[in-house]
Structure formats: structure tokens, C-alpha cells
């Protein structure tokens with residue numbers, strides 16, 4: 001058994017800062033002097049724990065969070081088609097989520113949609129109230145924690161921010177969630193935490209990442225224990241044409257191991273099971289090598305969860321993004337049943353919440 005990193009997705013309305021937040025987290029990682037650095041996956045980036053704790057500063061200790069996880073595994077492509085498919089199917093791609101919104105605009109149509117995805121998939125999440133630097137009069141300090149940054153503000157600016165936070169609290173209440181600004185939460189089990197941040201200046205990121213880890217410790221213990229030599233399970237992120245390779249399947253693996261000669265099963269839009277044999281497994285090349293060789297990927301024989309991998313295999317035209325993926329080397333009937341029962345469970349869930 002090993003503990004894998006929690007898979008995290010960032011959801012929210014267009015232009016509310018998903019990409020900027022992901023870039024900032026990656027950027028501070030690259031800039032960090034800590035050992036290790038990031039691991040680039042297909043469709044995802046893994047930030048090691050030593051880097052996360054260096055961003056979080058003393059907050060992890062303050063919250064009594066031990067650093068037992070290998071890191072956080074961020075899905076790179078926000079607003080992805082797989083999420084929409086999963087929304088219709090009621091499934092889930094991530095263990096944890098950040099619901100991001102522009103604090104000056106509050107809830108917008110895609111914020112509600114994202115919230116519904118999280119509600120139906122029961123994914124634990126924190127709210128990032130982004131763009132606090134846009135509040136008139138806000139005095140920014142790059143990379144500062146929110147708790148200190150807020151002390152540098154005029155009281156009218158703090159009041160303005162609070163008004164906006166309470167609008168978010170009000171809307172979340174209407175949507176069935178109790179919530180509070182993170183430093184006023186009295187019960188982490190029943191209240192959603194809202195962290196004011198600026199993805200632009202990095203203010204509030206220490207607290208945001210600390211709250212995410214807090215959720216991981218609260219909700220994910222068993223889910224993150226995986227068997228390294230068990231046949232892999234994953235979720236298809238995207239089926240796409242790749243120059244010189246044909247159709248490829250970008251997949252996030254959340255359990256087990258995937259080998260180059262494995263047979264895999266996935267679902268089509270019509271929920272038919274497709275079985276195919278892997279031709280090659282690809283992962284991104286290190287940046288320096290991409291520049292020289294002009295190809296983005298390199299072959300690998302084996303890949304262990306959590307990981308993002310590009311699979312080259314025949315007969316994958318009808319595979320739907322958001323489909324579960326399972327290895328089926330020996331007991332095909334059992335795996336087929338498992339895939340179909342996932343769809344059944346999803347249908348039942350979907351009916352329950354009236355989508």
C-alpha cells in the first residue's frame with residue numbers, strides 16, 4: 001500500500017481566475033528553493049509536499065496538519081469537457097476541489113454549475129474568493145498570507161471585503177451549504193471555508209492550500225491508500241488526435257499500476273464497453289528535451305497512480321471523456337460488470353438529485 005496525492009480540480013466561472021491560480025501555484029513552486037520541484041503529468045501537475053509546506057509557512061502547524069501526504073495533484077485543464085460529461089453522469093474526477101470566484105462579481109452561471117457538480121459528486125471543496133486586489137483601496141503585498149495582508153488595509157476596505165464575503169455566504173446558504181471566512185469557521189465539519197485570495201499577487205494562497213490539506217485529512221484517508229501493484233483504475237480526461245500518433249486517450253489514474261502491454265476497458269457515450277490493448281504509454285518529456293527534440297512525449301513501460309498519462313490504443317474513437325478506465329487482463333466479464341455498475345450507480349445518483 002502507498003498513500004497517493006489527493007487529486008484536486010479548480011472549478012469556476014470563466015475569467016474568474018482558474019488558470020491564473022494554477023499558474024501561480026506552479027510558478028511559486030518553480031521559484032521555490034526547496035528540493036524536488038514539480039512533476040509534470042499529462043493533464044496534471046503534482047506539487048510535492050515540501051514545496052506546499054514552504055508556501056503554507058506556519059499554517060500547517062497552526063492547524064495541526066501533519067505532512068503525511070506526498071503532495072497535491074492538480075488537474076491542469078479547468079472547465080474541461082470531462083467535467084461536463086461527469087456532471088451529466090454524476091461522477092467525479094477529483095478528490096478535492098477549489099471553487100473559485102471573482103469576489104467583486106460573486107456567483108455567476110458557471111459558478112452555480114460548478115457547485116452543482118461538487119454537490120452531486122459529494123466532492124469536498126473550499127471556496128477561493130479571488131481578486132481581492134481589485135477591491136478599491138486594497139494595498140497588496142506579493143505572496144503575503146491573508147491574515148497579515150488584511151492587517152495592512154484601511155477599515156473601509158476590510159468592511160467592503162466582508163460585505164462581499166457575506167454575499168457569497170448568503171448564496172451558499174440558499175444552495176444548501178453553511179459557510180464562513182476561514183478564520184471565523186467554528187466547525188470545519190459542517191461549514192465550507194471561504195479563503196479570500198489574489199491569484200495575481202499570491203495573497204491568501206498559504207491559507208488556501210492549508211485549508212485544502214485540512215479537507216484531505218478530514219475526508220480522504222482511505223481513498224488515498226492505494227495498492228501499487230493492483231491493476232489500474234482511472235478516468236478519461238480527453239480523447240484527442242495527436243500528430244503522428246492518431247487518437248490518444250489522456251487519462252488520470254487514481255489507483256494501481258498501468259503497464260504498457262495491458263488490455264483496458266472504457267465506456268462510450270451509449271455506455272457500451274470498449275476493450276482495447278495499449279500500444280504505448282506516454283508521459284511529458286522534461287522541458288529542456290522538448291525544445292531539442294520537438295516531440296512532447298516520451299515512452300514509458302509502467303505508470304503508478306496518482307498520474308496523468310497519454311495512452312495510444314486502437315478502436316478508441318467512441319470513448320467518451322469522463323469515462324472510467326480499468327485494466328482487464330484476465331477476468332474480462334468481472335471488469336465489464338464493474339464498469340457498467342459504475343454507470344448504474346451514477347444513474348441512480350443522478351436521478352436522486354433530479355438532474
Ligand code: GDP
Pocket residue numbers: 012013014015016017018019020021078130131132133134197198199200201
Ligand atoms: P479563467 O478563465 O477562470 O481561467 O480565468 P483567468 O485565470 O484566465 O483570468 C481571467 C483574467 O482575470 C485574466 O486577465 C487574469 O489576469 C485576471 N485575474 C485572475 N486572477 C486575478 C486576481 O487575483 N487579481 C486580478 N486583478 N486579476 C486577476
